[in-house]
Amino acid sequence: MRDTTVPYIADRSDLVRAHELMRGFGSAAADEATARATQARDRDNVVQFCRWRQVARLVTLLAHPAAWGTIH
Numbered sequence: 001m002r003d004t005t006v007p008y009i010a011d012r013s014d015l016v017r018a019h020e021l022m023r024g025f026g027s028a029a030a031d032e033a034t035a036r037a038t039q040a041r042d043r044d045n046v047v048q049f050c051r052w053r054q055v056a057r058l059v060t061l062l063a064h065p066a067a068w069g070t071i072h
Contacts, residue, residue, distance in 0.1 A: 006069065007057035014051065018058045030059040 009015065021029035037052035061068060 007054045007061065009054070009058065010051065014055055014058060017055050018062060021055070021059055022062065027063070030056045030063070033059055 007014075018029070018033075021032055025032045033052050033056035037049050037056060040046075040048035040052055
C-alpha cells in the first residue's frame with residue numbers, strides 16, 4: 001500500500017465517490033482521484049483539491065486486500 005495513513009472521511013459522499021471511482025476505473029481509481037485533485041489545484045480550488053486527495057487515499061486503502069488498523 002502506498003499510503004498507510006487513514007484518510008479523513010468528511011461524510012458519506014466521500015465513500016460514494018471512492019466506490020464510483022473503483023467501479024468505473026478499477027485499479028486506476030486512485031490515479032483518477034489524484035488527477036481530479038490536480039485539476040482542482042490548477043483551478044485554485046483548495047477545498048476540492050483536499051477532498052480528492054483524501055478520496056485517493058481512501059481508494060488506496062479500500063483496494064488493499066489486507067486488514068488495516070487495530071484488529072481486536
